[in-house]
Amino acid sequence: MKIAFIINDHDTEKPNYTTPGLGYAAYKRGHDVYFIGVGELSYASKGHLSVRCKTISEKKFNSQETYFKAVQKEKFTRITSEDLDVLFLRNNPADEINERDWAQNAAFIFGEIAMRNGVIVLNHPNSLAGAVNKMYFQHFPEILRPKTIISRDHDEIKAFFKKQKQKMILKPLQGSGGTNVFMMDKKNEHNLNQTIDAIARDGYIIAQEYLTEASKGDTRLFLMNGEPLQVDGKYAIMQRVNSSDDIRSNIHAGGRPEAVKMTDKIMKLADIVRPKLVQDGMFLVGIDIVGDKLMEINVFSPGGLNVISEMYDADFCTPVIKAIEKKVYYKNMYSDYLFNSRLATL
Known part of the structure; x- marks a missing residue:
């Protein structure tokens, strides 16, 4: 399988982030893995996606950090959508606000081109275009929302x-x-x-x-194919505890990650959001929960999977790659019969 990950920029992507972890999991399984910054996308005259990217092969690494640091040192090479099986859109448009406004919509615009060229694009680019701001959250049932x-x-x-x-x-x-x-x-x-x-x-x-429960932070749960991501009975879930003087619980905004148990209440919330996520082709998503309400649904580049893996001593990245492998298999079996939006959450 040839899989490419779109990130914001090679210089700002840190080796311990979730996307390098997913790339490393794919690399260890023998796949060709490419990393593409938003600024390296282009449209070729023949009508397909053409990109500059970084990749590495035929070397062994002890960790995702050493792997991705080696990738970052590589020179740029070029691939096209004709060379790819999967394009995983893992950039965060919000990081580009007031910095590179042109980059906010680029990934899913070019992702649509790749999709037309027969590449599996995750998450579904047409749906991502409608989720570029928090208004997407308002389309979920009112019972879930503050x-x-x-x-x-x-x-x-x-x-x-x-x-x-x-x-x-x-x-x-x-x-x-x-x-x-x-x-x-x-x-x-x-x-x-x-x-x-x-x-x-x-x-x-x-x-x-x-919500008064927000004083304790929020709970981040990963959903894959609309279902809570789990490995050997362990769920990809963590409590993000805000510092005493900050209402924000995001990890890079000062939040502290802690282990937390799955509950029936959280499972019920996940079940309610599942139908729309599946319909929209949202393959890998992070939902943020406070009490019995959803605060946010991150469909672009939910982070923390690496933190959760370390917290529970479980590899949550490999199941994601295995699920993508299955999508490639289904696409090969059914040729042009399966739409990308449906294939994304099969």
């Missing part, structure tokens, strides 16, 4: 603030990783106008009810 409004109107947001007894979360519609996320209450109400203005510079504002 009370929310999305607006740029000061009066509407202030009215919601009062309705929530002067305690709410404000965050941008576009973005991830805990950037520009604020908890507003009576103590900082005098900064409400200023905070709304600051977030509104980048677009729409999400005003959301504050």
Whole structure:
């Protein structure tokens, strides 16, 4: 199998991230693995995807860190969609906001080209195009979601603030990783106008009810093919505990990962989101849970799989690669009969 991973940039991708872990798992299973930065995508005159990439072969490594550091030192080579079986879109568009705005939509736009060339593209690029901001989350059943409004109107947001007894979360519609996320209450109400203005510079504002359980952080669970990812009875799940003075629980925003047990409540939430994820061709997804509510669904590049693997002494990356191998097998068996959106979650 020839599999390529799209990342934001070779210089910013760290060797201990989830994507290098997935690449290393594929490499150990004998596959040809390529890494492509968003800026290395192009469209060839013959109508197919053409990219610069980095790859390595015929060497043994003791860890994903040594593997990916070796990949990063390699010179660029070129491949086309005609050479690939699978293209895995693992870049985070939110990381490009105000930095490289042109890069936000590039991966799924070029992913659509690769898909037309017969490459299996994960997650399904057409669905990713509709999920580039947090509005995608609002398409899931209301029972899952905290009370929310999305607006740029000061009066509407202030009215919601009062309705929530002067305690709410404000965050941008576009973005991830805990950037520009604020908890507003009576103590900082005098900064409400200023905070709304600051977030509104980048677009729409999400005003959301504050869940008291959020003080303990949130729970990140990985879903693969719409089902909780597990290995030998161990689930790919962790509690992300925020620091004492920060409401954000994202790991790279100061959150601390801890082991947590799967519960019937979490399983029920996962079951409710499954049908839409399957319908949309969302192969690998991270859902963030607080209490009995979903806070976010990360369909682009959910991170932490490497952390969870180490936490439970279990390899969660290899099952992901095995699932992709099966998709390649199905595609070869059925030729042009299976749409990418369906194949993505089989």
